[in-house]
Amino acid sequence: MTGFRVREHRVEVPVDRADPHRFGSIEVFAREIVDPAQDRDDLPLVLFLQGGPGGQSPRPMPGGGWWATLLRTHRVVLLDQRGTGRSGRVDGTDLAAFDDAAAAAGYLACFRADAIVEDAETLRRTVYGGRRWSTLGQSYGGFLTLTYLSRHPEALEACWVTGGLPPVGATAEDVYAATYPRQEARNRAFRRAFPDDVDLLGRLADRVAAGGVTLPTGEELTVERLQALGMPLGMSTGVDDLHWLLDTALDRRGEPAPGFLAEVGRRTGFDANPLYAVLQEVIYHSGPREPGWAAAAEHARRPGFAVDARPLLLTGEAIFPWMYEQVPALRPFRAAAEELAARTDWPELYDVDRLAANEVPVAAVQYVDDPYVDLDLALRTADGLGSSQVWITNEFLHDGLRVAGDAILPRLQDLTAGRWSVTSR
Numbered sequence: 001m002t003g004f005r006v007r008e009h010r011v012e013v014p015v016d017r018a019d020p021h022r023f024g025s026i027e028v029f030a031r032e033i034v035d036p037a038q039d040r041d042d043l044p045l046v047l048f049l050q051g052g053p054g055g056q057s058p059r060p061m062p063g064g065g066w067w068a069t070l071l072r073t074h075r076v077v078l079l080d081q082r083g084t085g086r087s088g089r090v091d092g093t094d095l096a097a098f099d100d101a102a103a104a105a106g107y108l109a110c111f112r113a114d115a116i117v118e119d120a121e122t123l124r125r126t127v128y129g130g131r132r133w134s135t136l137g138q139s140y141g142g143f144l145t146l147t148y149l150s151r152h153p154e155a156l157e158a159c160w161v162t163g164g165l166p167p168v169g170a171t172a173e174d175v176y177a178a179t180y181p182r183q184e185a186r187n188r189a190f191r192r193a194f195p196d197d198v199d200l201l202g203r204l205a206d207r208v209a210a211g212g213v214t215l216p217t218g219e220e221l222t223v224e225r226l227q228a229l230g231m232p233l234g235m236s237t238g239v240d241d242l243h244w245l246l247d248t249a250l251d252r253r254g255e256p257a258p259g260f261l262a263e264v265g266r267r268t269g270f271d272a273n274p275l276y277a278v279l280q281e282v283i284y285h286s287g288p289r290e291p292g293w294a295a296a297a298e299h300a301r302r303p304g305f306a307v308d309a310r311p312l313l314l315t316g317e318a319i320f321p322w323m324y325e326q327v328p329a330l331r332p333f334r335a336a337a338e339e340l341a342a343r344t345d346w347p348e349l350y351d352v353d354r355l356a357a358n359e360v361p362v363a364a365v366q367y368v369d370d371p372y373v374d375l376d377l378a379l380r381t382a383d384g385l386g387s388s389q390v391w392i393t394n395e396f397l398h399d400g401l402r403v404a405g406d407a408i409l410p411r412l413q414d415l416t417a418g419r420w421s422v423t424s425r
Helices: 066-070 092-097 101-111 113-127 140-151 172-193 196-209 223-234 238-247 258-267 274-278 294-300 328-342 352-356 375-383 400-417
Strands: 005-014 025-034 045-049 075-079 133-138 156-162 362-367 388-393
Touching: 005 113, 025 113, 045 113, 045 140, 066 400, 075 113, 092 328, 101 113, 101 274, 101 328, 113 140, 133 140, 140 156, 140 352, 140 362, 156 400, 172 196, 172 223, 172 238, 172 294, 172 375, 196 223, 196 238, 223 238, 223 258, 238 258, 274 328, 362 375, 362 400, 375 388, 388 400
Parallel strands: 045 075, 045 133, 133 156, 156 362, 362 388
Antiparallel strands: 005 025, 025 075
């Protein structure tokens, strides 16, 4: 199969389901794809739950991708989660409509997993007549999966999770305490692979710290923002990609090259997905919590990540208050983000009793070296999840589904169908 047939679906949903008149409604968009040869067949449905937060569903291209594997047997539903893509995308201009930061924060708090799951349920009931479907959750999509299992298990046939079992019962502070050492390990992997880049990074950091290095978008580059280039180190190509970015980082005068600066601005700018930054810590909040910025607090406890430490350590999947000052796309969110960080009471995302009694077959793959989703916290979640099996592997990093979906998906399907079982931990 080299192509697929596409259908587009739209449903209208309230922004705030607890108070539908508070923020009005938005249109949620989903794209359904199917093998043209099977379009008239009564195929089972699978809903893809995208990683993120703040990431739109993939725009599939003919000829490959994990969807090619699923299209052999399923119709695939690609949901643009609320606030992304064509589902009421949120950017800085939207916050100008609010009179104060508290109201803006209240609006942004309506874009979490609980609301996304209810949107999916509206789509399932309205467009698909209430048919049950399976889910495939990548990364944050695994968080959505367990929220779905907590709220509407009757809607689900089977659930497949790739690198995304959430840390149920853990705080954001617990998450960063666990993932910072994993990011340190990814830094060591980078240094082993490309030892000459260690000195280059140090020279770049020293030059940036001296001041006067400006990005094409007009703002001054800082060492903190340079360190943020380490966010993709948990991906399969992250180490090599960073090396090749640094390959032409300096011009003939030893100054940061224009092309390098443009790429730094793009990679650390959040223009395409500001909700990724705004909701990064919010996705972990479930029930009462202490206020504050979890990643920033953990960062401060680790002097090895200081801007003047050498070798320069690159940060991972973490959002810091300085970003709302330095990154133009995030500046409109600054006051609202502070409000979200200060909030101490959040709706519960997971029903631990219902998860323990779960009967929907769940198969998850977790990656040993993944710095974004801590393996130990994920396995603790799996221990409290009924009817689940976890395949643990060091063959892939966080983007295993993207680079090896044709190998990973059949195994997960075999797990939920009982054709394969994993060795007990």
